[in-house]
Amino acid sequence: MILLTGLILAIPGLIYWLWKQESIYAKQAHQKWLRYPDVELYLRKTTPGGRKSGPTCHHCGSRSIRQLGWEERHDARRLHKCNQCNTSLYRSYR
Numbered sequence: 464m465i466l467l468t469g470l471i472l473a474i475p476g477l478i479y480w481l482w483k484q485e486s487i488y489a490k491q492a493h494q495k496w497l498r499y500p501d502v503e504l505y506l507r508k509t510t511p512g513g514r515k516s517g518p519t520c521h522h523c524g525s526r527s528i529r530q531l532g533w534e535e536r537h538d539a540r541r542l543h544k545c546n547q548c549n550t551s552l553y554r555s556y557r
């Protein structure tokens with residue numbers, strides 16, 4: 464009986480703990496995404512010509528840039544990376 468009571472009390476606690484861990488992870492992942500500059504800031508810092516010339520990789524100078532979902536493929540939070548050297552460049556939201 465004591466074991467059953469313990470299990471009944473432990474299961475909601477375990478579910479709450481897992482939910483809390485997930486929300487902590489999601490918050491940390493979002494904060495990490497926010498550390499990348501947005502495209503406007505990236506262009507201001509790296510491309511003297513501004514938006515006319517378009518973004519280039521600050522590491523190798525390549526214009527070939529791909530975007531990936533931050534946590535999953537269809538995530539609206541995007542991270543733009545260089546196709547040549549795989550450097551993470553800037554973030555965007557779609």
Ligand SMILES: [Zn+2]
Nearest residue numbers: 520523545548
């Ligand atoms: Zn590059």
